[in-house]
Amino acid sequence: MLALRNISAGYAGFQALFDVSLEVKAGETVAVIGPNGAGKTTLLRVVSRLIDATTGEMTMEGRRLNDVASYELVSRGIAHVPENRRLFPKLTVEENLRMGAFVPQARAHFEERLARVYQLFPRMEERRHQAAGTLSGGEQQMCAIGRALMSGPKLLLLDEPSAGLAPVVVQSIFETVRRMSTEGYTVLIVEQNIRQVLKVASRGYLLETGRIRAAGTAAELLDTDEIKKAYLGI
Numbered sequence: 001m002l003a004l005r006n007i008s009a010g011y012a013g014f015q016a017l018f019d020v021s022l023e024v025k026a027g028e029t030v031a032v033i034g035p036n037g038a039g040k041t042t043l044l045r046v047v048s049r050l051i052d053a054t055t056g057e058m059t060m061e062g063r064r065l066n067d068v069a070s071y072e073l074v075s076r077g078i079a080h081v082p083e084n085r086r087l088f089p090k091l092t093v094e095e096n097l098r099m100g101a102f103v104p105q106a107r108a109h110f111e112e113r114l115a116r117v118y119q120l121f122p123r124m125e126e127r128r129h130q131a132a133g134t135l136s137g138g139e140q141q142m143c144a145i146g147r148a149l150m151s152g153p154k155l156l157l158l159d160e161p162s163a164g165l166a167p168v169v170v171q172s173i174f175e176t177v178r179r180m181s182t183e184g185y186t187v188l189i190v191e192q193n194i195r196q197v198l199k200v201a202s203r204g205y206l207l208e209t210g211r212i213r214a215a216g217t218a219a220e221l222l223d224t225d226e227i228k229k230a231y232l233g234i
Contacts, residue, residue, distance in 0.1 A: 001026045001186055002047070002155055007056035009046045016042040018210045019056070024155065024188050029181040031201035031218070032190040033231075039210040040190035041083055044157050047188070048073055048080040060155070074103050077154030083163060085144040089133025093124055093143055096132050100150030109152060117146035120176060138169035145176065156180070158189040162196065174200050194231045198222050 002024040009017045016039045024030045032040050045051050047058065049070035058065040060076055068076065079100075087096050097117060101110045118125035121142040127135060132143055141161055148156055158177070162170040170193065178200040180187060190207075191197035198204055198218040206214040206221065214224060221227055 001061055002188065003059045004047070005057045007043075007046060007053045007058065009042060009051055009053045011042075011051070015054075016210050017046065017053075020207070020210070020212055021056075022205050022212065022215070024186060026154075026186055027184050028203065029177065029185075029187040029189065029201045031197045031204040032188070032207050033192070033194045033197060033204055033221070033227075034207040034213075035231075036192060038207045040207055041159055042210075043207065044080060044082075044159050044188070044190055048078060048157060074151050074153075075105070077152075078157065079148035079151050079153035079155070080157040081144050081148045081159060081161065083159040085140045087132040087140055087143055087147070090131055092129050093132055093135070094128040096143055096147050097124070097150050100147035103151060106151045110150070113150050113152060117149055120149075120179065121146055136169075137165050138172065141165065141169075141173055142176070145173075154186060156185055156187045158187060158191075160191060161189065162191065162193045170196060194227065195222075 004020060004022050007017055007020045008015065020043065032043060034040055046053050049068055053066060060078065088099065097114060101107055101113060123139060124142055124146055127139060132140065135143060161173050174196050177187060177189065181200060189197060198221060201218050203217055204221045205212050206227065214221060214226065
């Protein structure tokens with residue numbers, strides 16, 4: 001579905017990614033793991049066209065993405081849940097969810113997708129008339145994921161969904177990712193919580209200092225000495 005080939009990118013003279021290649025097949029949950037500052041968020045920003053790749057090519061279902069405007073990506077089937085959620089704090093939960101269905105093809109399915117989001121996140125239905133800015137961190141993450149799902153994405157990009165959340169909430173968020181995976185959603189997730197994310201991902205890539213250092217199934221990555229020593233404390 002998504003393929004990146006030799007992608008390099010950066011900011012104002014600082015190179016953050018070096019010749020990154022990866023792929024995400026339909027129905028997979030793929031994790032990009034690594035420490036803070038490895039380039040994980042930059043990678044998602046390149047895919048969602050918030051910044052340009054300086055070299056390399058990206059394709060989605062065989063169609064080139066490099067020159068697509070960022071506002072067109074939702075229509076192409078890509079939805080991005082950014083780090084720190086980026087909700088509209090003064091709008092209610094349901095108004096935020098409605099914003100996720102703003103493209104014409106999504107408006108026709110608003111009611112059924114809203115019901116699906118409320119099924120995934122019952123607390124969102126309970127809070128539907130509450131201002132998003134007054135929600136807890138975990139509830140805001142649920143709302144942000146729900147807003148992305150309202151567009152009916154073929155590919156969901158999740159940027160550090162566990163960041164800043166209490167351990168019990170982290171468990172809930174990853175359980176939701178696992179459920180989405182079993183239901184056929186295609187997810188590319190970047191995470192520092194390696195142990196948790198590799199429990200729900202089918203495959204993964206280790207990104208360090210802007211370069212892919214290892215790749216394999218979740219089980220293979222968990223079993224590598226490098227990850228055990230550097231990230232799992234084993």
